Amino acid sequence: MANKPEKHDIDRTDRKILALLQTDGRMSNVELARQVNLSPTPCLERVRRLERDGYIRNYVALLDAERLNMSLVAYIQVTLQNTATEHLDRFNKEAARLPEVQECHMVAGGFDYMLKIRVSGMNHYRKFLGEKFSNLPGVRETHTYVVIQEVKSETAIPVPKS
Numbered sequence: 001m002a003n004k005p006e007k008h009d010i011d012r013t014d015r016k017i018l019a020l021l022q023t024d025g026r027m028s029n030v031e032l033a034r035q036v037n038l039s040p041t042p043c044l045e046r047v048r049r050l051e052r053d054g055y056i057r058n059y060v061a062l063l064d065a066e067r068l069n070m071s072l073v074a075y076i077q078v079t080l081q082n083t084a085t086e087h088l089d090r091f092n093k094e095a096a097r098l099p100e101v102q103e104c105h106m107v108a109g110g111f112d113y114m115l116k117i118r119v120s121g122m123n124h125y126r127k128f129l130g131e132k133f134s135n136l137p138g139v140r141e142t143h144t145y146v147v148i149q150e151v152k153s154e155t156a157i158p159v160p161k162s
Helices: 012-023 029-035 040-052 085-096 122-135
Strands: 072-080 101-106 113-119 139-146
Touching (some): 012 040, 085 101, 085 113
Antiparallel strands (some): 072 113, 072 139, 101 113
């Protein structure tokens, strides 16, 4: 596991930069500088520091799942047969390899994991479940919840004001 960069304190301007870049990662440095009341050079230096310090991990494009025929979202609760560290590590590794799995979270409570998957439809889901997911190591039980309507989906992390 790679070491995380040293965390430096960030100020109100850094926080505003982070909030703005989450809404438009392609915003020009000149426009960003204008919106945070800086000249372009100091603004760019702040962005580079935020990248270097790990506050900004990456820049991505958000794709339209409908246009790509990948609009079925389901959440799967997973209970493992054994939760010893080596079993958890094996499950983590194998679940991370499945392209349909968008998120995989180990959780506390009545089950061990919550996965968010995205597939083209129920036939794709059935094939995923039968040919891929059923081969994951140590799975004892699953419960699937298919999304009927997406009410809210955010990628932005709330940036505290202070």
